[in-house]
Amino acid sequence: MIKFKDISIVNKLKLQDPEVAEHINSKVKKFEYLMSISKLNSSGVEFKSIVRSAKKWIQKILNCEExxxxxxxxEEELFIYNTHEGKDKHLSEKKIPTSVNSFPRECKNNMAITEYSDCTADIKLSSLPEHLKKLGVKSLLLGPLIYEGEVIGVIEASYRSLHKFSNEDHYFMEAICNQLTASMENVILTERMNSQFVQIVQSLADAIGKKDAYTGGHTKRVGVFADMIGDEMDLTFEEKSNLKLAAVLHDIGKIGIEDKILKKSSALTNEEFEIMKSHPALGHEILGHIDNFKNVTDGMRYHHERPDGKGYPFGLVGDEIPKLASIISVADTFDAMISTRPYRKGLPPMVAFQEILNNSGSQFCTEVVTAFEKGFKKTHMYRPKGLVKNKRAS
Ligand SMILES: [Fe+2]
Known part of the structure; x- marks a missing residue:
């Protein structure tokens, strides 16, 4: 590849006019950084990895602080971004609904490069990530990532000092957006394919909903709780996708359970309960043969195992239980506890929450319970003031 900095005219200029040479050099470097972004190969990786790699080059091209x-x-009508939080700079995912007046929303609506030479008095400032507010951001330049006519994301460059944006800044921001979108094509296509696959799997899970209304609704709620837990754990993109599928499918084996047991309006006898306990194995019989689906089916197959070995069907212990199954176990049990059945009333969510915490390490994986606790305290599903303190943690 030709390296611009090797072009002899620049070297000659260095001798004749160092200032002009420096100016040209800085432009040449910017083009080199742009080319680095274009070479990012998105095959098999996720959006986050691409942007992490591109970040340092974009900062250099735009001369910005962040x-x-x-x-x-x-589909969820929101923006998602990652930010480092707390003393340990833990990376966490944040969301801004599109109903909130924010800088990225403005850029998305404009579908064009959007600049704020002085954003300090703007009402949208409140939507800025906390670390940017602390940085004392004064100017912003935003660019939309447009794929097939739709905005799929927004890049926001922030400056600590008042910045007067030039045509060149706009030009480079546009070039960055174009390069990044091209680099992410595989990610976008993979995500679309995954989402179609989840829909197919969902329709499979709906079959169980038709057989038993409780299990149908339960499956959806377990998906929500599992997602909430997964958001608080350091899961890879692949693990998150598999978790979604495993949560949707975790009770698929109940298709094979007789209606008189599945729909029974009173408590199950010991014998009936033994039959009911076969559903993880039945689910594995249905889906276990699918290639590359092992992690998903394991999440389903072992969701009734417990770290203390008292679970079923295998009585696995501690780390023998796959992580995804441990997450589904907590999500599943929490929903089962708060659900009202014909033979018993559901527990208040705060009581069920405390039950999960009290059984950390015995019935549930400690790491998963910690993530559940964090996610639960952030959620708006239940009143946070009703939250009780984790006795084990105190
Ligand atoms: Fe189950």
Whole structure:
């Protein structure tokens, strides 16, 4: 590859006019950084990895203090971004609903490079990530990532001093957005394929909903709780996708359970309960043969195992239980506890929450319970003031 900095005219200029040479050199470097972004191969990786790699180059091209990538999720109508929090700078995922007046929303609506030479008095400032507010951001330049006519994300470059944006800044921001979108094509296509696959799997899970209304609704709620837990754990993109599928499918084996047991309106006898306990194995019989689906089916197959070995069907202990199964176990049990059945009333969510915490390490994996506790305290599903303190943690 030709390296611009090797072009002899620049070297000659260095001798004749160092200032002009420096100016040209800085432009040449910017083009080199742009080319580095274009070479990012998105095959088999996720959006986050691409933006992490691109960040340092974008910062250099735009001479800004910080870069934030907002991923736009059309189906959920929100922007997602990652930020480092706390003393340990833990990376966590944050969301801004599109109903909130924010800088990325403005850029998305404009579908064009959007600048704020002085954003200090703007009402949208409140939507800025906390670390940017602390940085004392004064100017912002935002660019939309447009794929097939739709905005899939927004890049936000922030400046600590008042910045007067030039045509060149706009030009480079546009070039960055174009390069990044091209580099992420595989990610976008993979995500679309995954989402179609989840829909197919969902329709499979709906079959169980038709057989037993409780299990149908339960499956959906377990998916929500598992997602909430997964968001608080350091899961890879692949693990998150598998978790979604495993949560949807975790009770698919109940298709094979007789209606008189599955739909029984009173408590199950010991014998009936033994039959009911076969559902993880039945689920594995249905889906276990699918290639590359092992992690998903394991999440389903072992979701009734417990770290203390008292679970079923195998009585696995501690780390023998796959992580995804441990997450589903907590999500599943929490929902089962708060659900009202014909033969018993559901527990208040706060009581069920405390039950999960009390059984950390015995019935549930400690790491998963910690994530559940964090996610639960952030959620708006239940009143946070009703939350009780984890006795074990205190
Ligand atoms: Fe189950």
């Amino acid at each position: 870069i934030v990538f907002y991923r736009f999720k059309a």
